[in-house]
Amino acid sequence: MTVTWVRTRRFGHVEVFAAIAALSFLVARFVPLLGLPFVCPLRGMAGIPCATCGMTHAFVHLAHGEPSLAIGASPLGALLAAAAWAFAAADGLRLALGAPLPVPPPGAVRLATAAGIAALLANWAWLLARAA
Amino acid sequence: MIARCARCQGTFTTDRFGQQTCPHCGSELLLADPSAPPPAPGPQGASPPEGPPPQALPPSAGGLAPPPPPPAGGYGPPYGGWGPYPPPAGGPDLPSPFAERKTRGFFGAFFETWKLVATQPQQFFRRVRIDQTGTAVLFGLIASVAGTVVAGLYNYLSGQQAIATMQQLMEKMPEEQARFMRTYLELFSGGAALAQIVISPIVTVIFMYVGAAILHLLLMLFRGAKRPFDATLTAVAYANGLNLLLAVPGCGGLLALVWGLVVLIVGLGEIQRCGPGKAAAAVLAPVALVCVCCCGVLGLGAPAFLKGLGEAAKQGKTVDL
Numbered sequence: 001m002t003v004t005w006v007r008t009r010r011f012g013h014v015e016v017f018a019a020i021a022a023l024s025f026l027v028a029r030f031v032p033l034l035g036l037p038f039v040c041p042l043r044g045m046a047g048i049p050c051a052t053c054g055m056t057h058a059f060v061h062l063a064h065g066e067p068s069l070a071i072g073a074s075p076l077g078a079l080l081a082a083a084a085w086a087f088a089a090a091d092g093l094r095l096a097l098g099a100p101l102p103v104p105p106p107g108a109v110r111l112a113t114a115a116g117i118a119a120l121l122a123n124w125a126w127l128l129a130r131a132a
Numbered sequence: 133m134i135a136r137c138a139r140c141q142g143t144f145t146t147d148r149f150g151q152q153t154c155p156h157c158g159s160e161l162l163l164a165d166p167s168a169p170p171p172a173p174g175p176q177g178a179s180p181p182e183g184p185p186p187q188a189l190p191p192s193a194g195g196l197a198p199p200p201p202p203p204a205g206g207y208g209p210p211y212g213g214w215g216p217y218p219p220p221a222g223g224p225d226l227p228s229p230f231a232e233r234k235t236r237g238f239f240g241a242f243f244e245t246w247k248l249v250a251t252q253p254q255q256f257f258r259r260v261r262i263d264q265t266g267t268a269v270l271f272g273l274i275a276s277v278a279g280t281v282v283a284g285l286y287n288y289l290s291g292q293q294a295i296a297t298m299q300q301l302m303e304k305m306p307e308e309q310a311r312f313m314r315t316y317l318e319l320f321s322g323g324a325a326l327a328q329i330v331i332s333p334i335v336t337v338i339f340m341y342v343g344a345a346i347l348h349l350l351l352m353l354f355r356g357a358k359r360p361f362d363a364t365l366t367a368v369a370y371a372n373g374l375n376l377l378l379a380v381p382g383c384g385g386l387l388a389l390v391w392g393l394v395v396l397i398v399g400l401g402e403i404q405r406c407g408p409g410k411a412a413a414a415v416l417a418p419v420a421l422v423c424v425c426c427c428g429v430l431g432l433g434a435p436a437f438l439k440g441l442g443e444a445a446k447q448g449k450t451v452d453l
Contacts, residue, residue: 013265013341013361013362013365016341017341017345020338020341020342023334023338037315038315039312039315041312044308044309044312044315045309045312051421106352106357109349109352110352110353110355113349113350113352113353114353116349117353
């Protein structure tokens with residue numbers, strides 16, 4: 001696998017994604033999201049969790065330094081939160097150092113996407129099994 | 133005499149010069165009189181030239197003369213021209229009218245772009261430049277926020293009435309579902325509706341970027357991402373402009389959803405040069421996941437809702453919908 005290193009603009013698309021990831025940490029850490037009267041529509045009406053159920057809890061728990069609770073709420077959510085915040089920090093560091101952006105080859109991106117879909121389905125199966 | 137339309141290249145007979153309509157494509161065209169004196173140079177700021185003029189052809193014994201070679205750049209839309217034209221095989225990409233808002237005027241450029249996105253997505257996305265993502269995101273942001281603001285105000289003003297109406301129907305629902313419905317109604321009315329207006333700009337930008345990223349990854353998976361991420365973001369952002377339809381009371385949400393999905397599929401297929409099949413697969417894969425939730429809710433909630441309506445009708449109660 002050959003990774004290409006690309007010089008990017010000072011604030012390009014990658015930085016927008018990093019900003020969104022950083023914002024997700026700030027919201028999960030400082031906004032009382034779990035107090036909102038929001039219930040997953042599928043869970044509210046049928047009692048069955050959807051594929052993304054528990055992700056808000058996972059983000060909030062991880063942002064408050066409770067990894068076991070985060071994984072318990074949604075393993076994929078906890079992984080996603082950790083990856084997003086690590087990405088935001090790494091991109092901030094890269095910008096500060098003026099380093100180029102590593103771009104993986106398309107084959108690796110395709111593989112990662114397929115793995116992501118498989119992980120989402122596995123996570124959903126786990127949530128359904130737990131709810132049963 | 134015989135004339136040839138500069139747009140569709142169709143020939144037709146006419147007995148006069150001047151303004152006329154092509155019988156093949158319906159384009160308005162001006163057939164110049166060759167014996168007329170050359171026109172005086174127009175004032176500054178006059179409208180830009182509109183492509184090659186139609187040509188009057190002399191009838192010949194062997195039939196029509198061969199058509200002249202097309203001008204450089206082909207017969208594509210002239211300066212700033214996004215008018216009707218056959219889909220070109222190639223040619224340079226064009227900035228959207230909204231990208232030229234400084235010269236065209238903000239509202240004129242916005243609505244011209246909106247019209248093109250909504251009614252001619254195939255032509256628009258085939259030729260639109262993908263290196264102006266800032267313009268595309270701004271367009272999608274303005275349209276979405278405008279639609280959300282109007283819908284939010286409408287929900288705010290009609291929220292109490294909607295809750296009162298739904299209360300009559302929720303009496304027939306199981307307690308758990310009725311409580312859930314009540315929570316949702318409160319979430320989309322009153323102060324919550326105003327809160328949605330406040331956070332809608334940031335949420336729209338996040339949705340556009342995250343949505344474009346997911347779609348691009350899925351397109352890569354289906355080997356349909358022939359062009360970089362900028363192309364996918366451009367398609368998502370312009371298709372997001374359909375959210376202006378949220379301003380239509382009642383059916384605006386459904387209209388924006390369905391029309392927006394169609395434009396997104398057509399647009400992605402054109403802008404990524406991957407065709408509508410792969411674009412539809414990429415767009416509908418996440419939608420299918422959402423549908424699992426929404427259809428489940430509809431499937432479970434609709435019978436109770438209809439039962440409530442039926443029983444109210446039997447008892448002679450009036451339900452104000």
